[in-house]
Amino acid sequence: MVSISEVRASNARITQETVPHTAVFTGATDGIGKATLTRLLSAKLPVRVYLIGRNGDKQKAYLxxxxxxxxQAQIIWLEGQLSLLAETRRLCDEIKTRETCLDALYMSAGFISSGERIETSEGNGLSQSLTYYSRIMxxxxxxxxxxxxxxxxxxISILNAGNESSSIYLDDFDLKQPGHFGLATLAKSLSTYTTLSMSRLASENPRVVFVHHYPGGVNTDLFKKVWGGKWYWPLFSPALSMLATSPQDAAEKVLYLITSAKYGGRGVSLAVGQSPGLTMAKTKTAGSLFAINDKMKELQ
Structure with missing residues (x-):
């Protein structure tokens, strides 16, 4: 487990050698992603960032x-709809035509359903497509x-590490069958799919550090967008403000996950007394998945 003070101290020591020189960010026009990208750029180091999102005209002031x-930073806006796999592939192809290597892939684009299953034009569930299929692609x-x-x-995939379950519908991954779709079922299914898939990819790509992170409750506008019109929002909103983490603290943790040598052995060196993090396979090096919860504790 790493304290927020240790996280901040490490982030203050990010240098040109330890910052990701080239990165791709999804889900960074709002919430945790926006706070993380803002914090990364505040280091005033030369970085090139591909920022993927919708409605570029609306994002002009932010950009x-x-x-x-x-x-010193180069911000490249790529417009596309990540809920569509054809669009996701197109965006990846665009990046591959421009770059020969990439240092960081950050993903937090997602959609919280208010209870109903919504399909994309490709026939996939919107939540599943944004949070799992598109990210794996x-x-x-x-x-x-x-x-x-x-x-x-x-x-780095921001989702729900620690909420995996063996009780998932193996014959209905997209939760299309009647009675299968629900917020609890969706959460544990997507968490399980993500951890299993990232674990497999990590074992096949030992040079790359894979991190599945659960940030806990974070006080962003996401919940208001989904539940703001519900009768219980006036009760839920004050509790969220009091108990949730700020986007800024969540961003510090994510930046630490991106840059600290605690994960995989390369990056900002560990402070005296700190020990390397353990993967889910209880190893200290890449080749297995780092699953990190909201307390910055490694999960096995």
Whole structure:
């Protein structure tokens, strides 16, 4: 387990050698992703970031702010709909035409259903497509670039490490059958799919550090967008404000996951008294998945 003070101290020691030189961010136009990208750029180091999202015209002010915050950074906006796998592949192809290697792939794009199953035009569940199918496609498509990186390559997926379950519908992964779709079922299914898939990819790509992270309750606008109109929102909102982590603290933790030598042995060196993190296979090096909960504790 790592304290927030230890996290901040490590992040303050990020250098040009330990920062990801080239990174891809999804889910970074809002919430934890936005706070993480903002925090990364605040280090004032030369980085190139591909920021993927929708509605580029609406994001112009945000992009301008990012670029002004770090004159050494190059922010490349790629517009696309990550809920569609054809679009996800197109975006990955675009990145592969521009880059020969990649240091970091950060993913937190997602959708919280208010209870009903919504399908994309490709026939997949919207939540499953954004949170699992699209992310796995990005990993597999961009792994050649990550494997080519000399700079501590990492994949960070922000979801729900620790909520895996053996009680999933093996004959209905997309939860299409009547009575299968629900928030609890969706959460444990996506967590399980993610951990199993990332574990397999980690074993096949030992040069790349894979991290599945559960950030806990974070006080972003996501919950308000989904449940703001519900009768219980006036009761839930104050509790969220009091108990949830701020996006800024969540971002510090994510930046630590991206840069610290605690995970895989390369990156910002550990402080005196700190020990290397353990993967789910109880190893200290890459080749297995690091599953990290909201207390920054490694899960086995």
């Amino acid at each position: 301008d702010t990012l670029r002004q915050s770090n004159k 990005m990993m597999t498509q961009l792994l050649p670039l990550l494997n080519a990186s000399p700079n501590n390559p990492r994949i």
